[in-house]
Amino acid sequence: xxxxxxxxxxxxxxxxxxxxxxxxxxxxxxxxxxxxxxxxxxxxxxxxxxxxxxxxxxxxxxxxxxxxxxxxxxxxxxxxxxxxxxxxxxxxxxxxxxxxxxxxxxxxxxxxxxxxxxxxxxxxxxxxxxxxxxxxxxxxxxxxxxxxxxxxxxxxxxxxxxxxxxxxxxxxxxxxxxxxxxxxxxxxxxxxxxxxxxxxxxxxxxxxxxxxxxxxxxxxxxxxxxxxxxxxxxxxxxxxxxxxxxxxxxxxxxxxxxxxxxxxxxxxxxxxxxxxxxxxxxxxxxxxxxxxxxxxxxxxxxxxxxxxxxxxxxxxxxxxxxxxxxxxxxxxxxxxxxxxxxxxxxxxxxxxxxxxxxxxxxxxxxxxxxxxxxxxxxxxxxxxxxxxxxxxxxxxxxxxxxxxxxxxxxxxxxxxxxxxxxxxxxxxxx
Amino acid sequence: xxxxxxxxxxxxxxxxxxxxxxxxxxxxxxxxxxxxxxxxxxxxxxxxxxxxxxxxxxxxxxxxxxxxxxxxxxxxxxxxxxxxxxxxxxxxxxxxxxxxxxxxxxx
Numbered sequence: 001x002x003x004x005x006x007x008x009x010x011x012x013x014x015x016x017x018x019x020x021x022x023x024x025x026x027x028x029x030x031x032x033x034x035x036x037x038x039x040x041x042x043x044x045x046x047x048x049x050x051x052x053x054x055x056x057x058x059x060x061x062x063x064x065x066x067x068x069x070x071x072x073x074x075x076x077x078x079x080x081x082x083x084x085x086x087x088x089x090x091x092x093x094x095x096x097x098x099x100x101x102x103x104x105x106x107x108x109x110x111x112x113x114x115x116x117x118x119x120x121x122x123x124x125x126x127x128x129x130x131x132x133x134x135x136x137x138x139x140x141x142x143x144x145x146x147x148x149x150x151x152x153x154x155x156x157x158x159x160x161x162x163x164x165x166x167x168x169x170x171x172x173x174x175x176x177x178x179x180x181x182x183x184x185x186x187x188x189x190x191x192x193x194x195x196x197x198x199x200x201x202x203x204x205x206x207x208x209x210x211x212x213x214x215x216x217x218x219x220x221x222x223x224x225x226x227x228x229x230x231x232x233x234x235x236x237x238x239x240x241x242x243x244x245x246x247x248x249x250x251x252x253x254x255x256x257x258x259x260x261x262x263x264x265x266x267x268x269x270x271x272x273x274x275x276x277x278x279x280x281x282x283x284x285x286x287x288x289x290x291x292x293x294x295x296x297x298x299x300x301x302x303x304x305x306x307x308x309x310x311x312x313x314x315x316x317x318x319x320x321x322x323x324x325x326x327x328x329x330x331x332x333x334x335x336x337x338x339x340x341x342x343x344x345x346x347x348x349x350x351x352x353x354x355x356x357x358x359x360x361x362x363x364x365x366x367x368x369x370x371x372x373x374x375x376x377x378x379x380x381x382x383x384x385x386x387x388x389x390x391x392x393x394x395x396x397x398x399x400x401x402x403x404x405x406x407x408x409x410x411x412x413x414x415x416x417x418x419x420x421x422x423x424x425x426x427x428x429x430x
Numbered sequence: 431x432x433x434x435x436x437x438x439x440x441x442x443x444x445x446x447x448x449x450x451x452x453x454x455x456x457x458x459x460x461x462x463x464x465x466x467x468x469x470x471x472x473x474x475x476x477x478x479x480x481x482x483x484x485x486x487x488x489x490x491x492x493x494x495x496x497x498x499x500x501x502x503x504x505x506x507x508x509x510x511x512x513x514x515x516x517x518x519x520x521x522x523x524x525x526x527x528x529x530x531x532x533x534x535x536x537x
Contacts, residue, residue, distance in 0.1 A: 013490045078488040213486070216456070216535060218524050278524055279456070279535045350454060351494055358451065358498030366454050 014074050014084075016352045018091045020423060022071020023345055025099055026337075027419040029063025034412035036110075037389075038405035044389075045396050048322050049184050055110035060329045061194060062125060063102045066160070068337055069202060070094060070132055072344055073153065076206055077136060081143025081150045090135040097128035114174040122168035129164050133157045148225045152205020155233065159197025166190050189243055195328055196236050196259060203336055204228060204266050207293065211270055214286050214343060215277035224269055231262035253307045260300045267293055283367070285343040288379055292335030299327040323393045330386060330408065338382060338415065346370060349422045369425050370418040378414035381407050433481075435469040440507075444469050444478070447506035451498040454491055458534050460499060464526025467517055471510075478507055480514045483522045492516075 033056050037044075040052040074091045078084050085091065101124025108118025136157045140150050167190050170183045179186060208225055211217075235258035242252045270293045274282075282290070302324045309317050346366035354363040389404025391397070435441035448466060449459045460466060460482065468481035480503060484492045496514050503512045527535070 013488065013493065075490060079486055079490065082487045084488070214455075216524060278527065278532065281537060347455060347490060351491065355494045355497065358494045358501065363454075365457070 013078060013351075014091070015088055016348050018085075018088045018095075019071050019075050019348055021095050021099075022067050022074075023341070023419060024423055025095070026064050026068035026071065027416045029059050029067060029102070030334075031409075031412040031416050033059040033064060034405070034409040038402070038409050041392075041401040041405050042398060044322060044326075044393055044401050045398060047318050048325060049187065051109055051112040053322075055106045057325065057329065058109055059102070059106050060334075062098070063106070065199065065329065065333050065337060067095075067098060067102075068341065069199075070098070072340070073136075073202075073206070075344065075348065076210070077139050077150070077153060078143075080147065080153060080206070080209055081140050083139060083143030086135050086138035086142065090131045094128040094131035094135070097124045097131065101125040101128060108171075114171060118171045119168075122164070122171045126161070126164045126168055129157075129161050133161050148222050148229065149205050149209045152201050152208075152225070152229060155229070156198050156202035156205060159193055159201065159236070163190060163194040163198055166193060189240060191325070192239060193236065196232055196239075199328075199333055200259075200262075201229070201232055203333070204232075204262075207289070207336065208266070208269060210340070210343075211286070211289065211293075212273040212277075214279075215273060215282065216279045217273040217277040219269075219273040219276040221269060221272070224265060228262045228265050228269070231258045231265070235259045235262070250311060253304065253311070256300070256304050256307055260297070260304065263296050263300050267297065283343075284372075284376065284379065285339045287339070289336050289339035289343070292332045292339065295327075295332040295335055299324050299331060302327065319394055319396060323390055326390060326393055330389070334382070338379070338411075341415075341419065342367075342370060342375060345419065345422050349425050353425060353427050370422050374414050374418055378411050378418070381414065382411040385411055433466045433469050435471075437469075437471045437473075440471050441469045443506060444480075444503060447502045448499060451495065451502050453485070453495060456535075458527075458531055460495060462528040462531030462534065464522065464528065464531070465495070466499075475511075476509055477511045477513065478503060480512065481517050482514065483517055485522050487516075487518050487521075 036052070036056050036059065040056070043050050043052045074085055074088075101121045103121070104117045105121025105125060108114060108121055136154055140154055143150065166186075169178055170186055170190055173179050173183045173186075204225075212219055235255035238258070239252065239255040242248050242255065270290065274290065302320060306317055306320045306324060309320070346369045349369055350363075350366040357363045385404050385407030387404070388400050388407060392400030392402075392404050433441070433445075445461050445466070448461045451460045452458065453460065453463055453465075456463065463485075465482050465484065466480065467483060468479070470479040470481075471477070472479070480499060482496065482499060484495065489495070496516065500512055500514045503514070504510070
């Protein structure tokens with residue numbers, strides 16, 4: 001059984017030099033977004049099409065969530081496809097382009113300057129995503145394993161490119177009439193391509209591989225993952241078609257129901273993986289990630305209520321729409337990133353610092369490289385902030401919004417403390 | 431599961447040394463995790479060939495774990511040329527975890 005000769009030494013993983021800058025940038029973006037939320041809490045009592053809210057949303061969506069996902073996926077794609085990353089130079093190029101583009105774009109939104117800052121910001125972000133997509137395609141096509149996880153990640157990358165390109169068209173639409181309606185009309189399409197196509201598909205594709213791996217679970221169900229993949233992509237295409245066809249707009253609840261079904265199937269998948277785990281003690285980082293999976297259902301249920309109210313009463317449900325968007329970005333996306341950061345980053349740093357001591361000397365445990373107490377306080381501050389701020393949006397109460405914003409700023413500060421402690425970790429001198 | 435070997439006595443010593451090499455994520459040693467497949471000694475040439483696997487072929491900690499195995503075996507058998515290689519046939523599965531390993535995970 002074990003008579004097969006040796007193949008090779010361990011494959012080289014993606015260099016920490018490529019991955020770590022993404023983590024640092026994302027952490028700083030979270031802090032910047034939290035600071036702006038506190039400074040502009042009053043904006044969350046009005047309509048979501050507000051320059052400050054657009055700026056904060058793009059800092060969160062691109063600077064925080066997308067940057068950390070891009071960084072982590074340069075490390076994780078080789079695991080998913082069992083092949084090395086195609087190009088570290090392309091990865092660095094996407095970091096530099098996005099790193100320059102995101103502040104420009106956010107500045108453009110914040111001061112509603114749709115001239116060169118927003119346009120150049122958008123162009124740079126589109127180029128960054130193109131670099132990522134080429135890298136992803138080349139890595140997957142030369143990898144050893146074609147699997148459903150890799151397909152989730154690649155399709156998510158395609159949707160990200162479509163989202164960014166469409167976003168750039170919408171920026172141009174402010175100055176030139178490129179589309180038949182104004183930019184605000186197309187905002188739900190742009191937002192949902194990003195939320196469903198990029199974030200939801202990617203998080204599901206990666207988490208469905210990582211959660212069973214971290215739990216040492218025997219549960220595998222590729223057929224269920226295929227079904228989830230089909231449901232989300234069909235829902236997104238259906239949403240595009242129904243939204244643009246004014247006659248069939250009343251059927252828009254169908255794609256929303258399909259997404260909700262996909263979300264519940266994914267929750268079921270994670271639950272089965274949890275049940276079949278060999279590792280009985282689940283660490284706090286995986287626990288918060290599992291919590292985020294449960295949190296997934298919340299925005300989609302809110303979306304169904306929102307669609308129901310829109311179809312019945314007409315008009316705009318601004319508070320509900322804002323709460324939905326907030327729960328997407330500061331709810332499940334942030335929760336899973338808070339957990340997974342401390343499940344990936346300590347190992348990258350450990351590998352960088354203690355690799356040469358493996359097997360011969362005493363080395364710290366990767367999870368000891370960050371402060372566990374600060375991590376726990378961060379989780380509590382995050383949960384309280386999420387509840388207060390969401391309640392503030394729904395009740396249109398500035399006091400609740402401000403209290404929530406303070407807690408979220410605290411969360412961001414504690415997160416940054418631990419991330420930069422890891423990034424600047426040095427081997428103690430003995 | 432015990433690894434295949436041509437010298438059981440020396441293999442015991444090697445396994446003792448390899449108990450000190452941990453998978454940093456799981457905290458379990460490579461022997462109880464079932465990562466060691468073969469230990470072949472060539473007494474004439476003073477060489478030791480260790481065939482092992484990883485939980486996944488592009489394990490981010492793979493380099494550290496194989497390096498740890500190499501260093502632990504070199505320290506245990508001074509004067510031997512140690513070679514560590516990877517095999518994914520069969521791929522690692524949870525069934526390869528030893529009874530002690532399962533107990534550790536159940537804690």
